[in-house]
Amino acid sequence: MRLQMHAIHFDADPKLLAFIQKKLEKLETFYDRITSGEVFLRLDKSESSKIKNKILEVKINVPNAELFVKENATSFEEATDSAVEALKIQLKKYKAKRQGVENQTIRGVTNNGEVEEEIEIDEI
Template sequence: MQVKIHSIHFDADSKLVHFVQGRVDKLNQFYDGIIEGEVFLRLDNASNHENKVAEIRLSLPGNELFAKRQCKSFEEATDTAIEALRRQVRKYKSKHGHA
């Protein structure tokens, strides 16, 4: 699976990029038919501390899955978005009869 990571209005350090890449790659354990992953990391202009946003889109055969989470850190936002996508992938597999 190819993963594209975009950081909007800031420069993500390599540690964050590797963290996100690793988390998205782990989704292949649940379904190896994922074609592509695209991640958008951005800072929200909200006045509260939970201003780190992770948006993740997965392309599957005939479908797209999407999750968006806003948390105090990009790592936390990524983890919660990945967990939501993990549930969506399982649901996709059960509906489409993939073992």
């Protein structure tokens, strides 16, 4: 999977980027047709909290869809773990939905109720 990583208004450590890359590559075990992805790393600038929260946004591109998750945490590693779990669920739902569509049969029915033609959908 090709990932683009963007650290907004700060320089991210290469170890952090490698950690995120490694975690997100594990998503390919759930769905192998992931084409690309983007990761946005931001620091929360709220004045009320003394501890700066980290915001991680991940956008994954799959055929005919785009999956997105946004996580807040005290560290980017923690946000990455939460985001990967959320994306696993989204990928499983997407895959199940795709398989349901691929296994359907479309029937054209005439006015008198006879089956005119039957078309199987292999892949959309």
